[in-house]
Amino acid sequence: MAARTAPKQTTPPTLEASADGRSIRILDQTKLPHDVRFTTLRTSDDAARAIVTMQVRGAPLIGVTAAFGLAFALRKDPSDAALSAAFRALLETRPTAVNLRWALEDVRNRVAPLPPAQRAAAALAQARDMIIEDTSANRRLGEHGLALLKKLAARKKSGDALNVMTHCNAGATATLGWGTATAPVYLAHESGLQVHVWVSETRPRNQGGALTAWELASRGVPMTVVTDNAAGHLMQRGLVDAVIVGADRVTARGDAANKIGTYLKALAAREHSVPFFVAFPGSTIDWTIRDGVAEIPIEQRSPDEVTCVAGATESGGRAKVRITPPGVAARNDAFDVTPASFITAFITERGVCRASGAGLRRLYPEMTAKS
Amino acid sequence: MAARTAPKQTTPPTLEASADGRSIRILDQTKLPHDVRFTTLRTSDDAARAIVTMQVRGAPLIGVTAAFGLAFALRKDPSDAALSAAFRALLETRPTAVNLRWALEDVRNRVAPLPPAQRAAAALAQARDMIIEDTSANRRLGEHGLALLKKLAARKKSGDALNVMTHCNAGATATLGWGTATAPVYLAHESGLQVHVWVSETRPRNQGGALTAWELASRGVPMTVVTDNAAGHLMQRGLVDAVIVGADRVTARGDAANKIGTYLKALAAREHSVPFFVAFPGSTIDWTIRDGVAEIPIEQRSPDEVTCVAGATESGGRAKVRITPPGVAARNDAFDVTPASFITAFITERGVCRASGAGLRRLYPEMTAKS
Numbered sequence: 001m002a003a004r005t006a007p008k009q010t011t012p013p014t015l016e017a018s019a020d021g022r023s024i025r026i027l028d029q030t031k032l033p034h035d036v037r038f039t040t041l042r043t044s045d046d047a048a049r050a051i052v053t054m055q056v057r058g059a060p061l062i063g064v065t066a067a068f069g070l071a072f073a074l075r076k077d078p079s080d081a082a083l084s085a086a087f088r089a090l091l092e093t094r095p096t097a098v099n100l101r102w103a104l105e106d107v108r109n110r111v112a113p114l115p116p117a118q119r120a121a122a123a124l125a126q127a128r129d130m131i132i133e134d135t136s137a138n139r140r141l142g143e144h145g146l147a148l149l150k151k152l153a154a155r156k157k158s159g160d161a162l163n164v165m166t167h168c169n170a171g172a173t174a175t176l177g178w179g180t181a182t183a184p185v186y187l188a189h190e191s192g193l194q195v196h197v198w199v200s201e202t203r204p205r206n207q208g209g210a211l212t213a214w215e216l217a218s219r220g221v222p223m224t225v226v227t228d229n230a231a232g233h234l235m236q237r238g239l240v241d242a243v244i245v246g247a248d249r250v251t252a253r254g255d256a257a258n259k260i261g262t263y264l265k266a267l268a269a270r271e272h273s274v275p276f277f278v279a280f281p282g283s284t285i286d287w288t289i290r291d292g293v294a295e296i297p298i299e300q301r302s303p304d305e306v307t308c309v310a311g312a313t314e315s316g317g318r319a320k321v322r323i324t325p326p327g328v329a330a331r332n333d334a335f336d337v338t339p340a341s342f343i344t345a346f347i348t349e350r351g352v353c354r355a356s357g358a359g360l361r362r363l364y365p366e367m368t369a370k371s
Numbered sequence: 372m373a374a375r376t377a378p379k380q381t382t383p384p385t386l387e388a389s390a391d392g393r394s395i396r397i398l399d400q401t402k403l404p405h406d407v408r409f410t411t412l413r414t415s416d417d418a419a420r421a422i423v424t425m426q427v428r429g430a431p432l433i434g435v436t437a438a439f440g441l442a443f444a445l446r447k448d449p450s451d452a453a454l455s456a457a458f459r460a461l462l463e464t465r466p467t468a469v470n471l472r473w474a475l476e477d478v479r480n481r482v483a484p485l486p487p488a489q490r491a492a493a494a495l496a497q498a499r500d501m502i503i504e505d506t507s508a509n510r511r512l513g514e515h516g517l518a519l520l521k522k523l524a525a526r527k528k529s530g531d532a533l534n535v536m537t538h539c540n541a542g543a544t545a546t547l548g549w550g551t552a553t554a555p556v557y558l559a560h561e562s563g564l565q566v567h568v569w570v571s572e573t574r575p576r577n578q579g580g581a582l583t584a585w586e587l588a589s590r591g592v593p594m595t596v597v598t599d600n601a602a603g604h605l606m607q608r609g610l611v612d613a614v615i616v617g618a619d620r621v622t623a624r625g626d627a628a629n630k631i632g633t634y635l636k637a638l639a640a641r642e643h644s645v646p647f648f649v650a651f652p653g654s655t656i657d658w659t660i661r662d663g664v665a666e667i668p669i670e671q672r673s674p675d676e677v678t679c680v681a682g683a684t685e686s687g688g689r690a691k692v693r694i695t696p697p698g699v700a701a702r703n704d705a706f707d708v709t710p711a712s713f714i715t716a717f718i719t720e721r722g723v724c725r726a727s728g729a730g731l732r733r734l735y736p737e738m739t740a741k742s
Contacts, residue, residue: 209678217698224701225701226702229632231635260598264600298604306572309692313690313691321683322685323681325404325405325581328594333604337607
């Protein structure tokens with residue numbers, strides 16, 4: 001009997017640039033996990049809309065999408081005024097993730113000194129570079145995180161899986177490659193380390209139960225979906241060996257904004273001495289601010305996301321159901337801030353460091369002058 | 372112009388016994404908040420099924436429903452064997468809430484010494500007494516809790532509402548009267564104290580967003596529904612003045628089992644010095660155990676409750692949607708345990724006490740010999 005190799009399942013690319021540079025094709029994340037649908041973005045407005053509606057989401061992916069949006073705007077009109085207008089419109093799409101601003105500034109700084117006729121091509125080249133760089137950063141981040149997971153796994157009894165909890169989706173779906181929080185997990189799984197993921201569903205938009213569960217399942221990583229409420233209980237019972245989450249903005253002293261609910265997991269992790277890691281690329285660091293609770297703007301999203309839930313019906317259709325009585329008030333803070341003191345370590349594309357200003361400056365010494 | 376009085380809205384009774392004692396009519400809580408439907412229970416099996424399917428839920432209400440179930444069983448067959456069989460079947464419906472066992476033992480202890488011919492009537496009388504006692508206990512508990520809320524309100528700036536967070540539904544819907552955790556809030560609202568409730572939706576079954584929101588809205592109490600994930604963030608921002616939750620079982624030393632997610636709120640409350648109160652009647656105390664984490668059985672419910680959500684469609688229909696990819700594993704621990712050290716005080720029908728064995732014994736001195 002011939003040896004069989006399990007088919008390598010992966011998820012489709014989250015973003016692909018067309019050969020002519022006139023459009024990008026994005027995976028529409030509002031349709032996942034029930035439908036795999038793609039949308040083509042051709043203008044800056046298209047890009048802004050896709051970010052606002054969360055067809056694309058995840059701090060790194062938002063940044064790259066915005067960079068292409070700026071390139072599309074400059075193809076239409078490469079003037080200073082058009083550059084400024086597109087920059088502003090794209091920046092305003094979502095307030096918390098700082099990778100968006102980083103990507104837009106990166107493109108603007110490169111193209112602004114150029115003659116208008118050269119700007120569109122330069123912006124496009126820059127946006128394309130970001131795809132490569134994000135994929136590569138994911139990989140390096142994953143390798144640094146893998147080393148941490150191997151250390152934790154060495155403490156487990158032989159045969160016991162390492163239980164990693166994550167929150168929201170800081171996965172392949174949030175980036176161009178292996179994801180941030182998930183990259184160490186994917187590399188661990190590929191390397192034969194026994195790993196099991198607790199996927200916290202992440203209300204209100206269920207990016208954990210919908211997106212993280214989908215991509216882990218596609219790659220064959222063992223996992224269990226739980227409600228967000230279960231995190232404290234599972235840690236109290238010794239069922240979690242590590243928490244790894246992503247970040248939307250990390251301050252110069254190491255406070256981290258991430259999807260609402262992250263902070264509760266950090267509180268439980270500290271109480272039960274569970275290592276709590278935050279994984280992100282350097283573009284997530286906002287060197288201009290220090291106090292995350294005071295200074296990071298927290299996006300307020302529609303109360304409808306709290307009062308309604310969308311999904312697949314038993315008959316194969318799609319539906320949205322309201323779970324509250326009609327007309328009740330709801331509040332929807334999209335992010336919360338975990339102070340640096342709760343974080344065991346940061347995992348970045350440049351290595352692992354303490355969650356502190358000193359730790360970050362050691363990995364990003366070129367930023368020292370700014371912070 | 373004549374003075375107008377807003378119509379007094381209230382919710383329908385959760386359980387009503389028929390005049391002939393042959394049935395009870397229960398509010399079907401699986402249909403709320405979208406449909407107000409009643410179901411008639413005539414047999415012990417009916418009662419057991421209503422508890423298992425959570426048509427009736429909430430520790431005190433489960434206890435009373437089970438007591439009627441036992442009375443129905445004895446009407447059919449008052450023998451010792453039938454009493455034992457019905458007792459066991461009803462006890463096994465749900466493992467965590469101890470009020471169920473308390474109510475069943477209360478009825479059994481009363482009827483077992485009687486001649487079989489007198490048992491059914493005695494059980495029925497006992498079950499009816501429980502309706503009156505639970506309503507009265509709610510009221511007393513509410514008054515003791517109101518005194519606490521008044522003290523907290525005195526520290527607020529004039530005109531600012533007192534922000535009380537609750538979890539799940541320990542409300543009128545979980546009892547025969549004002550509820551446990553909600554009783555102080557209802558009395559505060561009636562007394563003119565400005566109070567606003569943060570209603571945590573309470574995944575997976577959304578008893579907060581569905582039931583607590585429904586009953587608070589019916590009574591005109593200002594409130595806002597939030598995701599469970601928001602608790603840490605709101606406390607970190609100083610937006611919560613107190614947390615009041617119910618309990619399904621409290622140990623002799625004061626550890627409290629309550630709906631999954633309660634413990635995360637307790638962790639956040641301690642971190643931010645927010646008073647964390649647990650409200651329950653004496654029947655919730657399990658004097659036979661001390662260590663809640665080690666000794667309270669945690670009900671495991673169907674993974675479907677995690678992967679699917681039911682609600683009302685835009686067209687006015689009802690639907691259930693799956694929010695995860697098909698076939699993924701999910702785990703559904705229904706409760707968690709908050710150690711006594713996290714609890715600021717207990718609010719009971721006999722008064723307020725410290726969350727400790729000594730505190731409980733002071734209020735329930737007759738139990739000292741047992742514990």
